Structures are given as structure tokens and as C-alpha cells.
Amino acid sequence: MKYVINDQLALTVAPEGPLAALIVPFAKSVSAQGYSLYTIDRQLRLAAGFSLWLKQKKIECHQIASYHPEQYLQFRSRQFRYRPDDAAALRHLIGFLRSERVILAEKVSVPQVTEVKRLTQAYKQYLREARNLAEPTIAYYVPFIRHFLNDRFGNGAVTLSHLSARDVVRFVQRQASRLHRGRAKLMTTALRSFLNYARYRGEVVLDLAAAVPAVANWSMPSIPRAISADQAHLLLESICCQTAVGRRDYAILLLLARLGLRSGEVAFLELEDIDWNAGTLSVRGKNGLRNAFPLPLEVGNAIAAYLRDGRPTSTSRRVFLRARAPTRGFLSSSAVGSIVRYSLKRAGLKAPTYGAHQFRHGLATEMLRQGASLEEIGDVLGHRHPQTTMIYTKVDLEALRTLALPWPGGVQ
Template identity: 45%
Template sequence: MKITRNGAVTALPGCSGGGPLVSHLDRFATFLASEGYAATTVHVKCTLVAELSLWLKRHKVPLAKLDDQGLQQFHVGRRRRGVAQRGDVATTQQLLTFLRGIGCARVVSPPIDRSAVGKLTRDFEQFLRSERGLSPSTLINYLPIVRRFLTERFPGKTLRVAQLCPQDLHHFILGQVQRVSRTYAKLTVTALRSFLRFLLQRGAINTNLAAAVPGVAHWRLSHLPKSLPPEQVERLLEFCDRDTPVGQRDYAILLLLARLGLRAGEVVEMNLEDLDWEAGEILVRGKGQRLARLPLPREVGAALAHYLRHVRPMCSTRRVFIRSRAPQHGFASPVAVCDVVRRALQRAGLNPEFKGAHLLRHSLATELLRRGASLDEIGQLLRHQQPTTTQIYAKVDIVALRRIAPPWPGSAS
């Protein structure tokens, strides 16, 4: 096989037998090259596609009918012959997505749940999306909880939500809290309350059952925010390997977290048009789809400019930060940003109890408070919607707290 600089296939041994995929090999190879795959990887993937093409020809499967079931049969045969390789399934799925994108393979819609539970869940999803304006990640969290509740309450029965009572809610929540984390238990309560308000609004229930949903004990200000002292934050940045492209990208990410207190999801969602170089501002896409503009510090702007000019690959996505490995897309989730922080902590020899991206957000707020910033100013920088959210940082000033704390009964005066 010979591949040109742009990844096009000019010759592929073993493809003389043809098959319905032969005419698409060159275009698929060019697509893979545009996604950042190395020429050797493109060769391996296209060789597999050529084999699939011959398989389709032998089994008289037209390209328009190629689907996931057909790919599964192809891989079963390869495993039986002992020639299957790691990554083969991913390659054929990538091919199928590519073929559907150019209209050469049918797009199979996911099966629709026609049950009463499925219909009510879809109505609730539409309500959250259109009337509440909630993000897709919130929908992913809420909908399985509501579906589980309805399935457990009406197992194989007619869905009669008008019969719901507080005991049903208590029974479900008590069962949940015994097997999930406290954070997920709180999410369960929030999702149920939202669902019950939806039912009340559409007239499916006559009583505000949301008020009957018990809360989960998780005191808002019961802990100290986890943070790093300033010298450790600087050590974290100093040990970032800025001699490598990945290190230069990670350095820009860490500065956004440490100097502006951005959340991991806000870094992931950042687009090229969000950087206003003339005004020296950055548009932050925050929680609840709220937008905010923050000044872009010189240090952060310099790191971003260097990354964009010298490191970021040319690709179709508008996301600022791109994966280091092919396919060259934006980060899939905030977990990738948390991984950047964890790797940086390990390089710097730091081992705090909490290692997520929020560690640097807490560290920034804590240091600002120690420098004399007010809670209102910290809340504005962190874009808190409620003043009570910022109050947790009042607890980090231990010296001031000791001055106002009453003496322990029986202690020496």
C-alpha cells in the first residue's frame, strides 16, 4: 500500500478482488489523515477495510445494507480464524460512521421505547430541554433516575401516576441511598423533585408531591474546601513539561484553572471564537448555559497564544483544546481536564487528598481570601449565582475564626 502526504491510498495489495468498499478507500484514508492518524495507522485501518470489502462481496451484502449486525458477523469470523487485532471493531465502527456521513450506508435510528414509561420519560426530557433549558449532561443524569423510579413503582402494570403518594417516594429514595454515594443520592432527590413538578404542571397529579420528597443529609458548609498553598500551585505549573506539545497544551489548561478558577467543563467547552484578543477577554460558558466574560491575564493569554500558534493541530473542530492522539477532536468530557491535573500533581510530587480540576479553583479562592479579597469579589470571579455558595471559603481563615469562636466549656481561660 502506498499513501500520499495527505493520506490518500494509491495502491493496496489484496484489494484486486474488489468489493463494494474499494471505491471509497481513498476517501476514507484521506479522512483518517485529516483526523491526525499516522500513515502507518491509516495503512492498517485501510487494509482491514479492504478485507471487509471482500467479505461483503463473498456474502453478497450490498453496501447500503451494511450495519452493526453485519460488522459483528465479520468480526466473529476473524476471531475464529485467529486474525483479529485490537482496535479492529473500532475501525469498522469508524468506517460505518464515515459511510453514513457521506450517504453510502443507512442510518439506523435507535429503537424508540413505545411503552408508557418511555413516552412519559420522553415528554419529561422535552420539558427539561425546551422549557427549562437544561444541558444534555443534566438530561443524562436525570432521565435514568426517573425511568428507574417509574419502572420500580409500576412493574409491568398500567402507568397511573395519579396514584403516586409520599410513601412511594420515600421507599424509592431509601432504597437508593443504601447503595449509592451521598452525592448521587442528592441527585436522585433533585431529579425526582423536578419530575414531580413537571407532572403537577401538566395536570397528571393534583398534589405538589415535590414537597414530600425527603432531603439527603449533606450539609453545605460542613467541610473545608480542599486547596493547595500558593507555593504548591506554582510548583505544579513549574513542573509542567513545556518542551513537548502535550505539555504546552496542559500548561495553558492549568493556567486557566489556577488563574481564572475555571471549571473543567468550561475548559472543555471553550471555542476559538470565545477568545477576544483585542478586548483581552475570554467568554466562559458556565453552568446552566450562562455566559460570562472574564479579563484574560497576560500570562494566560501568552500560553494560549503559543498553544494556538505552534501546537494546536489544524482540524475542523472549533474547540480550543484538542486531544493529543487521533482522532483530533475536542475533549470528550471534563474527566480529560481532571486527568491533566492528576498528571501534573504526580509530576510535581504532590499528593493532596483531592486531585480533580476543582482543586485549583478552590486554591485560587482560598488565596484571594487570604490576600484580603471579599467574599463578594471571590463570588464574582468564580461566577457563583448564590452568595451562599461562596460562604464556604470563609472557613479557611482559621486565625479569624479562632478570634470569634467561644471558649470550650471547662477549658482554661
């Protein structure tokens, strides 16, 4: 006799064991995450089999440990073909049991916190709270500082007052030769930031930030790789907007191409960030501050089409959600990069790169060629410093002739 879960799911026999009463609540939990009926059915069968195995092993709910699912899968593989998603299904079950407090999270031994780790954590908090830097920027800075401190102090005591200009110069000289110029520049910027922080703490008296050497020949080293306007047009035309995924990807690509947003700004965009009445879009930039953009009609229509006919039902406030279960917002900006890469390959376009940033460069390049000033381009891209926008002066020298300032005292 079948054991009915709901009007669409049923097990061939009633579940047995310590988890039997939790099979139906588990089914509701998995269903709410947007999984297909086929996937839910497989997860329920594994859960029922796991419960029966626990009964046979005389293991009660409170005795379930993280290694039991692996033992059960080894036992099950003697009767059924192993599938790669079986382990993930049981992890979902264990997560559900912990969320329901049926089993407690296992205690994990806390690794010893070294002085280097303690100091880098304090520096990270300073960047986040006092400097209000964006999380991606912090994530770039901290590994360089950890490496610097480990290189100088190892596992011993960290005494910042013992740092000297020689330590700083020696570290930069060794590392710069191994790094790309962009990474080397980032390393020296991070190092100056940390040394200023050390001075702010009162542990360093000298201005060691001034001792950080410049990496030779990095200023405006290359023209940004930008997708052309024609390629961006062909890419957008290649997207099929008859499907939910197509409507989502089309709206994402339009935000990149028309507004020059960064991938993280698109990935973490929330419903409240769109003011439909005013026709504006508010995004949190790299500096942590919010920037307001006018919402072009074309972009607004694309987002509205996705929200109306493509976005899955979810409690998430993110504008763009995963197409596959679990239904939620993107975990990182790399998801937007993956959409760009997949769309370019599917369209058969040989763009300068497969990343999302090329749209930002493409917008700036096109604006420059249309006669926009560097200040206007910087405003659109949300640049805080004019030097950041200056790299686009290499793009089109003819366009820049109209922007050139007269040489003081006459032509030289």
C-alpha cells in the same frame, strides 16, 4: 507492481473487489482526521483485504452488513495475528461507507417506550427549555426521577395524581440510607424539582415538593478539598511546554488554577469565546448563562502559544483538541479531568484529589485568605446563590473574623 495511493502511501498490489474504487477516497478521509501514516497504512491494508474477501464471498456493496467485518476478521486471524485495533479500523471503514451512502445504515428495532421513559423525557425537555439548566445538571436529575417513578408505578400506567406524601417520604427514607450525603442532597433537590413540574402540569394538586424530607446533617458537611497554591505552582512548573501536548495541558491547567473554571467550561471552550482585543473570556456556566472573565496575561499567552505552535489543523472551533487521532474537540469534561490526573501523577504530587475541581476550591480558598469577601468569591466562581459560596467559610476562620456581621442588638 505497487498500487500508489499518494506520494507517501502505496499497496503492494492493486485492490480488488467491490470496494477497490473507494480505497483512495477512504485514505483521504482517514488522513484528514489526523491519523499517522502507520495507522493509515494499516487501515488501508485491512480495507483492501476486506474488499478482496467480499469479492470471494460474492458480496456486493449494497449487501454489506454489520456482521461481515467480524466474519472477515475471523477469516483473517487464520493467516495473520489478530490486533485489537483491527476491529476499530473496519468500523472506520463501515462508517466511511455509510457517510458516502455506499451502504445504508441498518434498521434497528425501536424498543417500546414505557410511560416512565416518556414522562422522564418530557421532564428532561422541561429542564432544558423552560428552566435552562445545564446538561450535566439534567443528567444528574433524571436518573433519580426515573428510579422514583419505577419504584412507585413499575411498568404500569403512570398516574401522577395518585402520588401521595407517603410515597415521597418512603422513597427518600429508603434511598438516603444508601447514598453519600452529597448524592442524597442531589436526590431530594431533583425530587422537589420534579414534583413542582408535576404540579405545573396540573397532574398534582397538592404541594408534594414540601413533603420531601431533609437529609439530616448535610448542611456544609465538609471543607472542600482544595489544592494548595504551592502544589498548583509546582504542578505548572512540571509541565514541559516544548511539546504541543505540553503547551495544551499548560494552558488548560492555567485556566483551572487562575480562573477557577469548571472542567466542562474548559473542555467546551470555543475560539469565538476569546476576545483578544478586550482581553476577556466568555464561558457558558452550569446555569446555561454566559459569564465573562478578564483574561490574565499569563493565561492569554499560554493559550496563544498553544494555538500558534501546538494546536493541530482542524475545522473544529474548539480551542483545545485531542492530541491523538481523530483530531477533534473533547467529547466530555472527563478529558480535562484525565489531563489533571495524569499531570499530578507525573509530577509526583500528592494533591487532595486527582480531579479538576480542586483548582476551583483552591482559588476560592486563596482568595478568602487574601481578604476577599464571599460576594467577590461568588462572582469569580459564577455562583448564583450566596449559599453556594458559604461552604468556604469553613476554610479559614481567622480570615472570616473580618467578614463577620455584628449581632443585631449587640454581642450575645
